Amino acid sequence: MAKTPPDADSASEEPAGPGKNRPTPTRAEQEAARKRPLVADTAEARKRARAELNAQREKARVGMAAGEERYLPVRDKGPQRRFVRDFVDAGWHLGELVMPLMILVIVFSLVPNQAVTFYAFLALWVCIFFVIGDMIITSARVKRAARTRFGEDRVEKGLGWYAAMRTVQMRFMRLPKPQVRRGEHPA
Structure with a gap:
């Protein structure tokens, strides 16, 4: 038998057929290769x-x-809350005038005359007392109407407060938006 030269031996060590031709990856390398983001992180x-x-x-x-x-x-869901919203949105309320009146008071407070400033603040406080009275009256009316419509024992708690808070908001800022026109009281 003839010996093969050393350079021919090194050429024959690399398998020419199927095989992996690389070292086995470590466990850490395999785990790193399997990791993928749960959500595609592309722009x-x-x-x-x-x-x-x-x-x-x-x-x-x-x-x-x-x-x-x-x-x-959750605070706005349900037929009773819808009834209260419609009840409040159908009427005129003094609470809608508080924000514009406050802006006027700020403008009048810039006037150097102390009497103008005093009477502007006095008018604001008088308006606030009337707004509180309107809130109380509206709350009582809403509760009475809800008891009539839904029954004495089925009325949710907090309807009066819900109605009172809605009267203070200016109509165009209310959410959910008013679904009825002024004067269209719910039946």
Whole structure:
């Protein structure tokens, strides 16, 4: 038998057929290779997710403004709360005038005459007392109307306070938006 030269022997050590031709990876290397993010972390995926979230938020905002039951927060859900909103939105309330009156008082307080400032603040306090009276009267009227409509034992707690707080908000700032016109009292 003839011996093969050393350089021919080194060429024959590399298998020419199928095989891995590399060392076996360690366990840490295998685990690192398997790790992938749960969510694709690409700019395109983030933009798509942000666009979907913005679309959902816009849909919820429009639904809440329209008074759709599924988009309302818990404090505004239910037929009794809808009745109270409609009851309050159908009337005129002094509480809607508080914010504009406060702005006027600020403007009048800039006038150097002390008498003008005094009477502006006095008018504001008189208006606030009338607003509190209107809140109390509206609360009592709402409770009485709810008892008549839904029954004495089925009236939810807090309807009077809910109505009173809604009277203080200016009509265009109320959420959910008013669903009735002024004068269209619920039956």
